[in-house]
Amino acid sequence: MALRESPLASMHEAAGAKLVEFASWRLPLQFSTIAEETRACRTNAALFDISHMGVFVLRGREAAPAVRRMLTKDVTAIPDGCAAYALLCNDGGGILDDLIVMVESQTAVGLVVNAANHDKDAAWLRQHLGGRDVEMDGRHGRGFAVAVQGPRAEEVVRTVASGPLPEHFATWAHVEMAGARVVASRTGYTGEDGFELFGDAADGPVVWQALLDTHLGLVPAGLAARDVLRQEMGYPLWGQDLDEATTPLDAGLKWAIDWTGEFVGREALARARPTRRRRGFRIEDVGVARAGAIIYGAGETIGRVTSGTYSHHLGAAIGQGYIDLSAKAEVGDDVEIEVRGKRLKARLAKLPLLPAKTQPSWSKVKGKTQP
Amino acid sequence: MNFADDVQYTETHEWMRREAEGVTVGLTDYAQGELTDIVFVELPEVNRHVDAGEEITSLESVKAVGYVYAPITGIIIAVNEKLSKQPELVNQDPYGEGWVARLQPEEPEETVDLLDAVGYRHKIENPPEEEEP
Numbered sequence: 001m002a003l004r005e006s007p008l009a010s011m012h013e014a015a016g017a018k019l020v021e022f023a024s025w026r027l028p029l030q031f032s033t034i035a036e037e038t039r040a041c042r043t044n045a046a047l048f049d050i051s052h053m054g055v056f057v058l059r060g061r062e063a064a065p066a067v068r069r070m071l072t073k074d075v076t077a078i079p080d081g082c083a084a085y086a087l088l089c090n091d092g093g094g095i096l097d098d099l100i101v102m103v104e105s106q107t108a109v110g111l112v113v114n115a116a117n118h119d120k121d122a123a124w125l126r127q128h129l130g131g132r133d134v135e136m137d138g139r140h141g142r143g144f145a146v147a148v149q150g151p152r153a154e155e156v157v158r159t160v161a162s163g164p165l166p167e168h169f170a171t172w173a174h175v176e177m178a179g180a181r182v183v184a185s186r187t188g189y190t191g192e193d194g195f196e197l198f199g200d201a202a203d204g205p206v207v208w209q210a211l212l213d214t215h216l217g218l219v220p221a222g223l224a225a226r227d228v229l230r231q232e233m234g235y236p237l238w239g240q241d242l243d244e245a246t247t248p249l250d251a252g253l254k255w256a257i258d259w260t261g262e263f264v265g266r267e268a269l270a271r272a273r274p275t276r277r278r279r280g281f282r283i284e285d286v287g288v289a290r291a292g293a294i295i296y297g298a299g300e301t302i303g304r305v306t307s308g309t310y311s312h313h314l315g316a317a318i319g320q321g322y323i324d325l326s327a328k329a330e331v332g333d334d335v336e337i338e339v340r341g342k343r344l345k346a347r348l349a350k351l352p353l354l355p356a357k358t359q360p361s362w363s364k365v366k367g368k369t370q371p
Numbered sequence: 372m373n374f375a376d377d378v379q380y381t382e383t384h385e386w387m388r389r390e391a392e393g394v395t396v397g398l399t400d401y402a403q404g405e406l407t408d409i410v411f412v413e414l415p416e417v418n419r420h421v422d423a424g425e426e427i428t429s430l431e432s433v434k435a436v437g438y439v440y441a442p443i444t445g446i447i448i449a450v451n452e453k454l455s456k457q458p459e460l461v462n463q464d465p466y467g468e469g470w471v472a473r474l475q476p477e478e479p480e481e482t483v484d485l486l487d488a489v490g491y492r493h494k495i496e497n498p499p500e501e502e503e504p
Contacts, residue, residue, distance in 0.1 A: 018404065033462065034408040034433045224407055224434055286411050288431045310410040310433045317410075317431075340429070340436075 006051040007144045007204035015220060023115035025052040028222040035312040037225035041190055042313055044217030045150030047208070048226055053145050054118035055198065056111045056125065060134035064106040070128050071101060072248060072265070074258035078103040082362045083170045083185055085256050087248050088113075088121065089265030093272055094244040095251065097121050098236065100187055102172055112145075112196075114238045128264065144204030149194035149229075151357070152216050157184065157195050159214045160207070165195070169361040178203075178210035189226060191233035191356040231309050231318055234280050234351025240291055241278065241306040241320055249274045250322065252351070276303065276322040280351040281335065283317035285344040289337040295321055296336040296343065302327035305337060311353070318353055372495070373400040375466040379442070379483075380491035386466060387442040387485070390473075394443055396427065397470040398461055401495050406432040409461045412454040415439075415472045419447045423483065427472055430461065443483050445474035 003026040006012070012019060017028040028049060031037065040046045058067055068075045073086035083102040087095050097117040102110040113121045122138055129136065148156050157165060161175040165184060172185035180203035188194040199207060212218060227237070236242045242251055249272055257269065283289060288310050295303040308319030323329050331350045336343040378386040384402035388395045403409065411431040421427055421441040430437045450472050454460060461469035486494065 030407060033459075035459070228433060286413070288411065288433075288436070290436075310408075310431070312408075312410075 004052070006049050007201035008049050008051060008146075008208050011205055011208055012049065012220075017220070017222060020223070022223055023052060025115060027052060028220070029224050030222040031220045034224045034228060037219060037221035038228050038312060040217065040219040041150045041192060041221060041225065041229055043151065044219070045148060045152040045156050045194070046190075046221035046225065047211055047218050048147040048149065048221055049208075050145045050147050050196065051143065051201075051204065052115035054113040054115055054121065055139050055143060055145070056113065056122065057108065057137045057139070058111070058125075058129075058134050059108045059137070060132070061107060062132045063109045063134050064103070066129055066132045066134045067101065067109045067111070068261055068263060070125065070264055072257040072263060073101060074261055075101055075103060075109060076106065076261070077258070079362065080105050081166070081171055081173060083172055083187060084363075085170075087253060087256055088124065089248070089263075089269070090244060091265060091268060093247045093249075093265040093268035095238070095242045095246055095248060096124060096244060098238055098242060098253075100185075102183075102185060116239055142201055143198055144201050144207070145196060145198045146204070146208060146211070147188055147190075147194060147196045148211060148218065149188045149190040149192045150218075151192065152218070153192065153194035156211060156214050156216050156218050157197075159216065160210045167359070168365055169359040171362050178206045180207055182207065186359060188358070189235060190229040191235075191352060191354060191358065192229075193358055228309050228311060231307055231320065232311050232313060232352065232354050233356060234320060234353060236278065236320070237307060247272055247274065250276055251278045274325065276324050278306075278320055278351075279303075279323045279329075279331070280320050280349040280353055281305075281318065281337070281346045282314070282349045282353065283319075283337065283344050283346045285346070287339050287342070287344045288317040289319055289339050289344065289346070293321075294338045295323065295346075296338065297323075297327050297329045297333065300327070302329055302335070314353060318349075320351065323348070372404065373466070374488040374492045375400075376488050378466060379485035379487060381440065381442045381485055382494070383438075383440050385439055385442050393448050393473045393475045394445065395470050395473050396439065396442060398430070398437065398439060398465055399491070400465045402437060403462045403465045403469070406430065406437045407434045408432055409437075409458045412458045412461065412471070414450045414452065414455055415447050417447055417450060421445065421447060421474070430458070439471050441474065442485060443474060443476050443481065444478075445476040447472050448475045449473040
């Protein structure tokens with residue numbers, strides 16, 4: 001199968017980026033070094049190509065109520081111009097995908113989904129729309145998407161954009177950037193303040209270049225840095241830390257469920273008795289634990305690693321995995337993780353491993369109904 | 372990508388250089404690039420005897436683990452101690468400061484079937500065609 005190309009591919013090639021295959025897309029893994037790119041994101045700002053993310057827009061009289069029936073989050077209660085993290089569950093409460101839902105109005109709702117799940121989600125959404133008065137528009141391959149993340153992200157985006165930017169976390173607005181119409185969403189996958197920018201594929205290169213031309217310390221960063229940054233924040237990645245056999249309760253994502261109203265999977269989730277829980281860890285030995293490594297507590301198998309990497313920022317190998325609740329292991333407990341036959345000392349840690357530096361969310365801002 | 376001219380290459384992405392003190396071994400520029408940022412290097416044991424093709428040590432990067440295999444049979448006579456504090460030297464200077472180990476070959480005159488820079492570059496730039504499903 002031919003790989004999908006980002007509209008920014010030629011720019012990445014010109015920049016000498018190392019490109020890899022990810023979810024049937026050819027995407028930049030690395031521009032300089034992971035250490036440098038992650039540091040830029042935590043201290044200045046980093047620019048990511050996220051054009052592989054799937055985007056669906058559902059329009060029609062019944063758009064919001066129809067989407068509400070499929071998501072754990074009550075879309076009908078999200079104000080216009082706001083967004084939320086939500087899960088798409090199957091009848092058993094297993095996670096089909098995790099996504100960002102963006103509400104323009106009760107008759108226009110956008111979903112930003114994982115690239116790897118795009119086709120599956122499209123089929124599921126179509127099937128569950130039934131005969132409702134809703135039209136679904138996918139725009140795979142027709143759009144560009146980039147993320148500007150870091151303490152200087154606002155300064156960077158403000159320099160290029162005209163018009164007011166969304167102020168609170170998880171709010172969004174239409175803005176003009178370098179002559180292009182762009183949706184600017186104050187969201188991200190790094191734990192830093194920042195924006196995700198969506199526009200037409202043809203405008204991608206101009207916007208990417210205009211952002212870099214601000215010379216405010218913004219550096220392009222690849223998927224490898226993005227993976228480290230999200231692991232420092234304990235954010236799950238579908239396919240590694242989440243799958244259809246895992247419920248939001250197992251994953252510690254109960255906060256993304258609104259129990260009011262009906263949605264697919266609600267009944268199963270209300271009855272579910274979780275037997276394991278997603279936890280973070282920090283390795284205190286020399287070594288890195290990867291997905292699949294067994295976690296031991298008091299000599300017994302108590303869990304399994306689902307993501308692991310090394311954080312230059314924390315100076316330690318870190319990761320996340322699922323721990324059996326029967327083990328009664330708590331945050332701060334010492335465990336061992338087996339890597340190539342050796343058991344490394346590790347400690348269960350609270351997620352996130354670093355405090356988030358995002359703006360206060362629209363849902364936390366008192367007396368606020370519109371962004 | 373850099374292909375040093377003064378070394379020989381293995382199919383498993385090590386390089387070796389015959390020097391007065393012995394045979395110096397490291398990871399190729401291509402291999403360090405594939406691994407991404409190297410964060411831990413387990414230093415090999417000095418005085419250990421290794422057969423050609425045997426694992427000398429492993430290197431952990433942010434993304435994956437990589438192994439260094441002995442290109443030649445011999446005894447490990449020195450290791451690059453700097454790598455325990457500065458594993459990134461393997462990324463920054465793979466054919467120089469980032470060397471991994473030095474071997475005393477068992478048979479100094481032994482000729483081994485390794486690639487030169489041209490042959491190794493050809494191998495990297497012409498990966499075997501993947502079969503269409």
